[in-house]
Amino acid sequence: MAKISAKIPAKISAIAEKIGLDPEQLIPYGHDKAKVPLSVLSSEKKGKGRLVLVTAITPTPAGEGKTTTTIGLGQALDQAGERVCVALREPSMGPCFGIKGGGTGGGQSRLVPSDEINMHFTGDLHAVTAAHNLLAAMVDNHLHFDQTPRLDVRRVWWKRVLDVNDRALRGAMVGLGGRSQGVPRETGFDITAASELMAILCLSQDAADLRRRLSDVIVGFTRDSRPVTAGDLGAVGAMMAIMKEAIKPNLVQTVEGTPAFVHGGPFANIAHGCNSVLATRMAMHHGDWALTEAGFGADLGAEKFFNIKCQSAGLSPSLVVLVATARALKMHGGVALKDLNTAAPDSVAAGMPNLLKHLENLQGFSVPVVVAINRFPTDTDEELAVIARTLAERDVPVAMCTHFQDGGAGAAKLAALVKAHALPEVPELNPTYRWSMSPEEKIEAVARTIYGASGVDFSPQARVMLRFAGKLGLADAPICMAKTHRSLSDNPKRLGRPEDFSITVQSVEINGGARMIVALTGDIVRMPGLPKKPAALRFDVVDGEIVGLS
Numbered sequence: 001m002a003k004i005s006a007k008i009p010a011k012i013s014a015i016a017e018k019i020g021l022d023p024e025q026l027i028p029y030g031h032d033k034a035k036v037p038l039s040v041l042s043s044e045k046k047g048k049g050r051l052v053l054v055t056a057i058t059p060t061p062a063g064e065g066k067t068t069t070t071i072g073l074g075q076a077l078d079q080a081g082e083r084v085c086v087a088l089r090e091p092s093m094g095p096c097f098g099i100k101g102g103g104t105g106g107g108q109s110r111l112v113p114s115d116e117i118n119m120h121f122t123g124d125l126h127a128v129t130a131a132h133n134l135l136a137a138m139v140d141n142h143l144h145f146d147q148t149p150r151l152d153v154r155r156v157w158w159k160r161v162l163d164v165n166d167r168a169l170r171g172a173m174v175g176l177g178g179r180s181q182g183v184p185r186e187t188g189f190d191i192t193a194a195s196e197l198m199a200i201l202c203l204s205q206d207a208a209d210l211r212r213r214l215s216d217v218i219v220g221f222t223r224d225s226r227p228v229t230a231g232d233l234g235a236v237g238a239m240m241a242i243m244k245e246a247i248k249p250n251l252v253q254t255v256e257g258t259p260a261f262v263h264g265g266p267f268a269n270i271a272h273g274c275n276s277v278l279a280t281r282m283a284m285h286h287g288d289w290a291l292t293e294a295g296f297g298a299d300l301g302a303e304k305f306f307n308i309k310c311q312s313a314g315l316s317p318s319l320v321v322l323v324a325t326a327r328a329l330k331m332h333g334g335v336a337l338k339d340l341n342t343a344a345p346d347s348v349a350a351g352m353p354n355l356l357k358h359l360e361n362l363q364g365f366s367v368p369v370v371v372a373i374n375r376f377p378t379d380t381d382e383e384l385a386v387i388a389r390t391l392a393e394r395d396v397p398v399a400m401c402t403h404f405q406d407g408g409a410g411a412a413k414l415a416a417l418v419k420a421h422a423l424p425e426v427p428e429l430n431p432t433y434r435w436s437m438s439p440e441e442k443i444e445a446v447a448r449t450i451y452g453a454s455g456v457d458f459s460p461q462a463r464v465m466l467r468f469a470g471k472l473g474l475a476d477a478p479i480c481m482a483k484t485h486r487s488l489s490d491n492p493k494r495l496g497r498p499e500d501f502s503i504t505v506q507s508v509e510i511n512g513g514a515r516m517i518v519a520l521t522g523d524i525v526r527m528p529g530l531p532k533k534p535a536a537l538r539f540d541v542v543d544g545e546i547v548g549l550s
Contacts, residue, residue: 008032008112009257016251019085019259019286020046027248029122032113035248036261038206038278041285047083049284050422051315054293054372055302055362056323057355058488058495060337061099064325065106065374065404069411070293071254072109072403073321073372076415077289078258079408085287086260089275089295090125090250091118092193092267094165094528097536101550108407111252111260115546124201125163125192125265127246131239132197136160138235139219140174143183149228153185156220157509163192167529190526194270197239199480199514201246202264202276203312210247214239217513218472227472229512249279256408259286268295269485270526272304272516277313289418296485298322298358303450306365307431308478308516316429319422320362320369321414324355326383327376332496341378348386353497355387357488359396361450366430370397370417374404397421435476439466442479443519447503451488457504462519465508469517474510482520490522 012034013023027035054070056063070086077084088111091103102118104111111117120126139158143151162169169189175182192198196217204210215231222228230236249263263279266272273295283290294301302320310316326348327340333350335343355371362369373387384400391398397417402410433445440458447453458466469475486492489501509518520526530536538548 009253009255012251012253015253015257015259019083021251021286026251033116033122033250033252035122035245036251036282037248041278041281045285047085047285047287049290050288050318051280051284051290051292052319052321052418052422053302053305053317054291054321054323055298055305055358056296057328057358058297058299058332059485060328060331060340063100064323064328066293066323067103068105068107068109068404069321069323069372069374069401069414070291071105071111071258071260072401072408072411073414073418074258074260074291075109075254075256075403075408076411077418078256079412080415082289082419083287084258084289084291085283086254086258087275087280087283087290087292088260088262089293090121090262090265092125092191092265093119093163094191094193096549097539098165098528098530098534101535101538101548105254106550107404108255109403109411110255111262112255113252115549117252117262118549119546121262122245122250124246124250124263127243128195128197128201129161129163129192131242132161132192132195134238134242135217135219135230135233135235138233140182142233143185149222149226149232151220151228152223153183156185156187158219159187160189161192161195162189165191165528165530167527170525170527188527191267191528193265193267194526196511196514198264198266199272199511199516201243202266202272202274203309203514204247205277205313207247210243211236211240213513213515215513216515218510227512247278249276249282268301268304270482270524272308272480273301274305274309277309277315280315298362299450299488300481300483300485302362303432303446304480306429307433307446308480310429311431311435311478316426317367318424318427319418320367321418322355322358322362322369322371323374324371324387325374325376326379326387329355329387334495345380345382345386348383349390351496352387352390354488354495357452357497364430364449367427368421368423370399370414370421372399372401372411372414375400375402377405433479435478439469439475439479439517443481443505446479446481451503452497452499453489453501453503455502457502459504459506462505462508465510466517469508469510472510472512474512474515474517477516480516480518482518482524482526484522484524490524
């Protein structure tokens with residue numbers, strides 16, 4: 001098992017100075033990471049702030065290197081003398097101990113200190129977990145003492161959360177053991193990265209906005225269907241206290257000393273998949289280039305980046321980088337995962353429709369797109385030529401990248417493409433839908449336009465909840481689609497570019513504080529489980545250092 005190197009290129013104070021941040025403003029967590037107060041956003045702007053989004057085609061289970069590409073691109077721009085900041089999500093411990101084993105990039109294109117960022121970092125995910133569960137405890141306490149407004153025990157929405165994968169907690173009974181133990185009721189757990197509080201943290205514009213959103217969180221209903229909020233329970237002040245430091249973005253660096261703001265960690269398959277608006281703004285405030293990524297394939301993270309984050313915060317990227325790999329295209333061409341390294345090049349061509357669909361979707365937002373081919377050591381020149389030739393026929397700029405092995409130098413061609421094709425002015429986006437459309441129309445627009453579905457089937461329960469969203473004044477909220485990341489459809493077994501399929505919305509959750517409607521499709525759940533052989537089996541501490549992180 002390989003150790004994660006503890007070598008840090010520079011003290012965090014030096015990284016701050018590199019982008020015009022006064023080191024005296026930092027709230028240091030040791031010498032290698034720091035919190036940055038929100039007050040810096042009101043200071044004089046240091047950079048031009050062109051925003052670049054990095055997304056990907058539908059990935060293999062191991063991922064296609066989206067975060068690694070973002071970091072490698074940042075290092076390449078840095079080496080070229082550009083003022084650049086990376087803005088990324090914080091890893092959840094769920095995937096660290098589940099399948100992926102880490103979320104800070106890899107090889108010579110990763111964040112440091114990798115082990116701390118992957119584990120506890122500055123405590124942000126723990127703060128979200130604690131604030132969320134404090135509210136849950138106050139809900140059950142409210143029920144126990146039968147306080148007003150009187151919650152209907154059968155209509156309590158608010159669950160608990162945990163930052164690990166644990167399928168056994170998806171459904172749970174609480175309040176058992178007698179009258180003194182509370183009111184018995186059925187509930188469950190979501191993973192912290194999918195919680196409404198995580199979405200609220202990442203969408204809040206400032207502390208006042210965080211407070212407003214927390215106050216509007218709907219925990220349940222009275223018997224006469226009046227919503228009961230966190231504000232009604234008097235929980236907001238305590239939640240603000242827990243999240244006082246968590247709202248401040250974190251400053252770290254890459255292995256080559258490129259500045260990186262890392263803040264917020266929602267998943268993209270069951271949440272909105274983007275780092276915090278505040279961290280993105282800080283990157284744009286202090287850099288001429290601000291590089292961010294959105295989780296999983298472009299049908300998930302990028303769609304939500306444009307339709308939720310950008311429309312909510314008034315952001316617009318100057319360019320999109322679409323990451324593709326030969327191995328993912330071979331998978332979409334029908335090759336089994338175990339055979340990806342030995343399959344013939346014609347399987348790459350068979351998988352190209354998946355890449356082209358994502359490309360088509362991204363171009364539909366009226367933003368320039370370039371493709372980054374993340375090259376693996378097992379890739380052949382013949383395989384990569386198939387991708388390059390197909391894209392050249394469509395006049396799509398493409399760069400071969402070896403940043404995992406070579407760091408910034410391996411993404412130099414990609415950096416040149418970004419500089420050449422990024423729009424000089426902030427473009428006007430063409431969103432998939434307008435927020436003023438009905439919830440059903442917005443879901444249909446995403447399913448037909450982004451996924452390529454022929455239509456949407458709504459369960460009776462989903463239709464009831466969508467009508468209820470209107471009664472709560474949330475009909476104009478954006479849609480957060482919860483869908484498998486393994487396919488453009490809601491069936492993970494349908495690879496490539498599926499046709500002649502419909503999307504099934506099984507249920508709907510209403511997030512009053514985050515102000516979005518979550519539509520759960522297929523068999524998706526908001527608490528993942530561990531695989532048969534979880535990455536946790538690889539972990540240990542040797543000579544004081546964590547081993548097992550990939």
